[in-house]
Amino acid sequence: MLARRTVLVLTLATLGGCVVVQPYQREHLADPTMQRTDDPLAAQAERKLHVSREGAGGGDGSAAGGGCACGN
Amino acid sequence: MRAATSLALLAAVALVAGLSVAQPSEDEGERWVLDELAFRLSYSDQRGRGGQSQAGARRHRDGTIRGSERLHVINPIARLGVRQNERVRHVLTIPVDVVASASADALDVVSRASLWNEAVSVQLATTIDATGDDHLSLRGSYHLEETLRSLEVGAGFVRDLACDNATLEASLNASIDWFDPITPQGFDWGYEQRRALNANVGVSQVLSPTTLAAASYGLTRQWGLLEQPWNSIPTVPTGGTLTNRPREVFPGSRLRHAASLQLLQRIPRAGGTLRLRYRHYRDDFGLVADTARAAWVQWLGPRLTGELSYRLHAQRGLRFFTPFIPNPAELPLEPRTADSDLADFRAHELGVKLRWYFSRNGARGTESLDVGYLRYRRPWMRIDTASVGYRRQF
DSSP states (O other), X not given: OHHHHHHHHHHHHHHGGGOOOOGGGOTTTTXXXXXXXXXXXXXXXXXXXXXXXXXXXXXXXXXXXXXXXXOO | OHHHHHHHHHHHHHHHHHHXXXXXXXXXXXXXXXXXXXXXXXXXXXXXXXXXXXXXXXXXXXXXXXXEXXXXXXXXXXXXXXXXSSSEEEEEEEEEEEEESOOOOTTHHHHOGGXXXXXXXXXXXXXXXXSSSEEEEEEEEEEEETTEEEEEEEEEEEEEETTTTEEEEEEEEEEEEEEOOBOTTOOBOOOEEEEEEEEEEEEEEEEETTEEEEEEEEEEEEEEOOSOTTOBOOBTTTOOOTTTOOBOBOOSEEEEEEEEEEEEEEETTTTEEEEEEEEEEEETTSOEEEEEEEEEEEEOSSSEEEEEEEEEEEEEOOTTBOSOBSOGGGOOSOOBBOOGGGSSEEEEEEEEEEEEEOOBTTBTTSEEEEEEEXXXXXXXXXXXXXXXXXXXXX
16 A cells, blocks of 8 residues: 555656756755755764664665664 | 774775875876865763663653663764766765763673764765766665674666656665674674665656655665664563563564655745655554654855754554563563664654855855754653754865
């Protein structure tokens, strides 16, 4: 069920690919606050906190669990 | 451990030194250039009580048996970005964890082993622009922590679509941990392994000149000794002692799903950006979690931003979670854990951050200094984290 929902979400998102924003319209998209990961090291430090204190960390972009003695 | 830390620092220094003397070679098109430098230092102060700790453990009104989980964490991280040529870029990241006064578990009552715990990782990621629209990535990391060693390798692919208005991403990762488990009773049965395979797919899409959305899904399969062998289960009525407190037991494999959605909305009139993220997680141990995070980033001046964030994590714990065991002598060796991190709970996190941008040639965001504070709170636990970071992109 989860897999079906995920495929549906990904499909809908991909369908939006027909939207084309021209380079000269991307002033706001280029703003530092609009980056998907605006601070990689801060994101890594926060992820470490959540991986060690919650049971649901990781699994998107890297393996869930393991990697350190504190991983759940 | 100190030797490993020194080796990692030496490697980083050698890399920087090598860059400083590297000469451009026009014939080969090679031009090793440092293009990013970042440092971050954070300090966390954790206060709370949990089922794993035997430090002052006692039975509480809700029936749980908890000891102090007070600890301090110092977490410096360094990141170097190096462009080898027009198509190849490398990023070296070295996080270090120093955990002081870690929670006293069964062994610590005797050895005090967790009073000071150090860990260091060396992570190297390489991206290759195969064509104008296709990008490959390779990454590897090695982690050293007391008796644990971990190796992770991965490969990824990103395709830009629709004139860079969308991306399609896929990656595969594999990891293996080696560690020397010691049971709460002090038995050492030699080195064990924990392995994981992970696959991810994702898309991102520009929805308008001010809106960006992304979605991803990751699947992880783990095998091996998945429990923390030094974790133990309290016994009633006293909480147990070194000799009769049984160890945690997990099944030998675990299948984990994680799906996330992200939406970034710039609001020019307000001078700010709304950052939203939702994540759903579930696995075959019965753990289900929903996490939502909302952040507002406001330009407070031409060079200063302020960020206010809130994160809610709602977790339904493992189906074999138990806060205590009444009669360990008659208990079969079936899955069980009393780890408070794997129980039912809701966690709230509030964060504030100020970031100062040093303007370089009018380019906004190429160099910045930030200070931040996070408070993480859940039943029986509170973590305060202060951080300072510097980043420069050349």
